[in-house]
Amino acid sequence: MGRQEPIGVFDSGVGGLTVAREIMRQIPNERIVYFGDTARVPYGSKSKETVTKYSRQIIRFLQTENVKAIVIACNTASAFALDTMQKEFDLPIIGVVKPGAKMAAQTTKNGKVGLIGTEGTIRSGVYAEFIKSFKPDVEVIGKACPLFVPLVEEGMWHDTITDQMAQRYLEGLKQQDIDTLIMGCTHYPLLRSTIQKTMGEHVNLVNPAYETAIELKNVLERESLANICEVDSPSSMYRFYVSDAADKFKAFANAILPFDITMTQQINIEQY
Amino acid sequence: MGRQEPIGVFDSGVGGLTVAREIMRQIPNERIVYFGDTARVPYGSKSKETVTKYSRQIIRFLQTENVKAIVIACNTASAFALDTMQKEFDLPIIGVVKPGAKMAAQTTKNGKVGLIGTEGTIRSGVYAEFIKSFKPDVEVIGKACPLFVPLVEEGMWHDTITDQMAQRYLEGLKQQDIDTLIMGCTHYPLLRSTIQKTMGEHVNLVNPAYETAIELKNVLERESLANICEVDSPSSMYRFYVSDAADKFKAFANAILPFDITMTQQINIEQY
Numbered sequence: 001m002g003r004q005e006p007i008g009v010f011d012s013g014v015g016g017l018t019v020a021r022e023i024m025r026q027i028p029n030e031r032i033v034y035f036g037d038t039a040r041v042p043y044g045s046k047s048k049e050t051v052t053k054y055s056r057q058i059i060r061f062l063q064t065e066n067v068k069a070i071v072i073a074c075n076t077a078s079a080f081a082l083d084t085m086q087k088e089f090d091l092p093i094i095g096v097v098k099p100g101a102k103m104a105a106q107t108t109k110n111g112k113v114g115l116i117g118t119e120g121t122i123r124s125g126v127y128a129e130f131i132k133s134f135k136p137d138v139e140v141i142g143k144a145c146p147l148f149v150p151l152v153e154e155g156m157w158h159d160t161i162t163d164q165m166a167q168r169y170l171e172g173l174k175q176q177d178i179d180t181l182i183m184g185c186t187h188y189p190l191l192r193s194t195i196q197k198t199m200g201e202h203v204n205l206v207n208p209a210y211e212t213a214i215e216l217k218n219v220l221e222r223e224s225l226a227n228i229c230e231v232d233s234p235s236s237m238y239r240f241y242v243s244d245a246a247d248k249f250k251a252f253a254n255a256i257l258p259f260d261i262t263m264t265q266q267i268n269i270e271q272y
Numbered sequence: 273m274g275r276q277e278p279i280g281v282f283d284s285g286v287g288g289l290t291v292a293r294e295i296m297r298q299i300p301n302e303r304i305v306y307f308g309d310t311a312r313v314p315y316g317s318k319s320k321e322t323v324t325k326y327s328r329q330i331i332r333f334l335q336t337e338n339v340k341a342i343v344i345a346c347n348t349a350s351a352f353a354l355d356t357m358q359k360e361f362d363l364p365i366i367g368v369v370k371p372g373a374k375m376a377a378q379t380t381k382n383g384k385v386g387l388i389g390t391e392g393t394i395r396s397g398v399y400a401e402f403i404k405s406f407k408p409d410v411e412v413i414g415k416a417c418p419l420f421v422p423l424v425e426e427g428m429w430h431d432t433i434t435d436q437m438a439q440r441y442l443e444g445l446k447q448q449d450i451d452t453l454i455m456g457c458t459h460y461p462l463l464r465s466t467i468q469k470t471m472g473e474h475v476n477l478v479n480p481a482y483e484t485a486i487e488l489k490n491v492l493e494r495e496s497l498a499n500i501c502e503v504d505s506p507s508s509m510y511r512f513y514v515s516d517a518a519d520k521f522k523a524f525a526n527a528i529l530p531f532d533i534t535m536t537q538q539i540n541i542e543q544y
Contacts, residue, residue, distance in 0.1 A: 039322050040312055047517035050311050150422045161440075164433055245319035270542055 003227050006031035006239070007216065008067030010058045013041035014153070014252040015186035016073030019096060021257055022213035023071070024238070029231045030220070032238045033065045037269060039243035042149060043076040044118025044185070051120065055081035059089055060272040065239070068225050071216055072096065075117050075184050075208070079124035092219050097121075099215040100182050100208025101130030104138075107204050108180040111138050114173040114203075116195075117184030119144040127184060141176050145169040145185075152187040153252070162191065166198040174199060182206045190256065234259045243269040275499050278303035278511070279488065280339030282330045285313035286425070286524040287458035288345030291368060293529055294485035295343070296510070301503045302492070304510045305337045309541060311515035314421060315348040316390025316457070323392065327353035331361055332544040337511070340497050343488055344368065347389050347456050347480070351396035364491050369393075371487040372454050372480025373402030377410060379476050380452040386445040386475075387414040388467075389456030390421070399456060413448050417441045417457075424459040425524070434463065438470040446471060454478045462528065506531045515541040 009020050013036050020034050035058050037043075043051050055077050059070055069092040072078045072085070078095025086093050104113045104127075115127050121144075128140035147165050156162045173181065181203050183189055189207050196205055220226040231237055238261075242249050246264035253261045281292050285308045292306050307330055309315075315323050327349045331342055341364040344350045344357070350367025358365050376385045376399075387399050393416075400412035419437050428434045445453065453475050455461055461479050468477055492498040503509055510533075514521050518536035525533045 039318060041317075045313075045520065046311060050516050146426055147419075147422050150419050154418055161433060161436055164436075168433075244322050248317065 002068065003225055004031070004229055005066050005068040006033045008033050008035070008059070008062035008065065008070045009073045010035040010037070010062065010070070010077075011074040011186060012037050012043040012077065014038075014249055015149070017253055017256055018186050018189050019071060019073035019209040019212055022209045023216060024258070026213040027217050027220070029227050029229075031227070033062060033067055033241070034238065035062060035241045036249055037243050038245070038249055039269065042118070043074060044120045044146070044149065046076075046120065048080040048124070051077050052081040052084055055085055056088065057269050057272040059085060059093070061241075061267065061269060067091070069093070069216070069220065071212060073186060073209070073212070075186060076120040079121045079126040092223055092225070094212065094215055094219060096186070096208040096212045097126050098130050099211035100184065100206055101127050102134055103208075103211045104180050104182050104206045105131045105134035107206060108138060110177070110179045112176060112178040112180075113138055113140050114176070114178035114181040115140055115142040115184050116145050116148075116169070116173075116181065116188065117142070118149070119146060121184050127182060141173060141178060143169060143173055148191060149185065149187045152190050155255075157190050158193065162194055163198070166191070166194050170195070170198050178203060180204045180206060182208065184208065235262060240264040241267050243267065274340065275497055276303070276501055277338050277340040278305045280305050280307070280331070280334035280337065280342045281345050282307040282309070282334065282342070283346040283458060284309050284315040284348065286310075286521060287421070289525055289528055290458050290461050291343060291345035291481040291484055294481045295488060296530070298485040299489050299492070301499050301501075303499070303503075305334060305339055305513070306510065307334060307513045308521055309515050310517070310521055311541065314390070315346060316392045316418070316421065318348075318392065320352040320396070323349050324353040324356055327357055328360065329541050329544040331357060331365075333513075333539065333541060339363070341365070341488070341492065343484060345458060345481070345484070347458060348392040351393050351398040364495055364497070366484065366487055366491060368458065368480040368484045369398050370402050371483035372456065372478055373399050374406055375483045376452050376454050376478045377403045377406035379478060380407075380410060382449070382451045383410050384448060384450040384452075385410055385412050386448070386450035386453040387412055387456050388417050388420075388441065388445075388453065388460065389414070391416040391418060393456050399454060413445060413450060415441060415445055420463060421457065421459045424462050427527075429462050430465065434466055435470070438463070438466050442467070442470050450475060452476045452478060454480065456480065507534060512536040513539050515539065
């Protein structure tokens with residue numbers, strides 16, 4: 001696999017773009033092929049079997065694009081499918097959960113870490129497992145926040161209704177006196193200011209997207225896969241694929257990426 | 273096709289249970305096979321092509337259960353796929369849009385009808401088309417309410433946050449002086465009291481689920497397909513299938529049906 005080949009990044013939809021954005025920032029000379037499974041979004045309420053099957057189809061598709069490594073930029077898919085995918089495929093695959101868990105374990109002083117995410121991510125218990133592998137005596141308190149994703153997708157990033165919903169979801173975590181909170185869903189960094197305001201400034205927010213980009217950089221260097229050549233403009237370096245109509249995806253992408261996406265291609269993911 | 277065979281009812285997930293509930297109430301001696309596409313929910317933000325493909329797979333599956341007629345208990349699928357499905361399959365297929373549209377046309381006095389639903393349903397323009405076919409001079413004012421479905425699925429049927437969201441979504445319709453409002457998504461009847469309170473008592477709410485059950489009864493009688501035999505208990509008359517893990521489906525179903533579902537079977541819908 002050549003150093004100039006792209007990184008494959010996938011998510012159930014648009015959320016993983018916050019991970020792609022961090023990779024673009026931190027490793028600007030890597031090409032990216034992004035796949036958003038917009039026909040089957042959301043993954044958060046689906047079962048392990050279903051999410052694993054979807055992940056397998058997507059990695060098969062990304063391999064047709066000659067990717068040199070894969071980032072599962074979706075917490076639910078990372079929680080449910082990472083292990084199986086690493087066994088089934090012969091290329092570096094990283095998820096967002098482990099890097100986020102590691103940072104949370106390093107950050108907490110009082111050993112009380114909060115975790116917010118989809119039902120699937122919380123139920124899986126995978127964050128807690130990884131956190132305890134780094135620091136066994138940490139207590140992890142999880143809370144599913146199913147309305148955060150639709151609120152983000154409605155563009156209600158700064159909104160009184162979002163504030164109230166955050167109050168309600170986060171009240172229990174505040175009472176438990178956590179000092180670190182993992183934003184365990186790729187949509188949530190877009191609610192960062194609301195979450196920080198609700199929790200208070202003394203709580204450290206962990207953004208797994210940020211930690212994942214660092215981890216990816218390390219893996220590429222370790223495996224001698226980092227691109228060392230000169231690079232072009234964003235329009236030629238980044239390719240975007242979706243499994244359903246691209247209009248809404250493009251609008252969302254253009255709201256959070258530092259450049260405008262011009263082309264997004266729709267593919268039939270069930271064929272893979 | 274025998275009179276004792278079941279009706280096939282399908283939806284993207286749990287919403288269509290409000291339609292199944294009306295059929296159970298109004299035609300209590302008909303068997304029902306319900307399919308909820310919980311692995312691929314929601315349909316509301318997906319394209320016509322995708323929703324048509326999903327509907328085709330589901331009808332193929334329902335045919336393996338020897339259904340004598342099909343009810344597309346999902347506004348988005350009715351709006352996008354009904355025509356095509358009626359052409360492709362040789363059994364009576366009815367959707368929820370036409371019966372709802374007919375009642376709205378009959379109800380309005382001032383010719384101003386509001387329509388709330390998913391983005392897909394609103395964008396399709398199918399409700400307006402049907403309404404105008406019954407009463408050409410009606411003005412139809414549509415408003416997509418994407419957060420209503422997750423609010424219902426969070427169980428927030430009576431909640432101050434839902435009230436505020438309803439205020440925001442429905443404000444424009446109130447200002448346009450509509451006298452009739454179609455609840456154009458199968459989840460919305462569960463928010464009926466909030467919607468009525470927000471719009472005011474002078475606005476007539478149309479529930480397409482109710483009208484669809486009447487239409488189904490008429491179709492079965494016209495086609496000599498109505499069951500005229502004695503029937504058993506609900507547990508043997510109603511079968512439930514889903515495309516993903518059944519737990520959440522069962523909990524929701526038990527909250528809105530007049531009896532407890534004991535068995536729900538998961539099938540791989542992509543094979544059909």
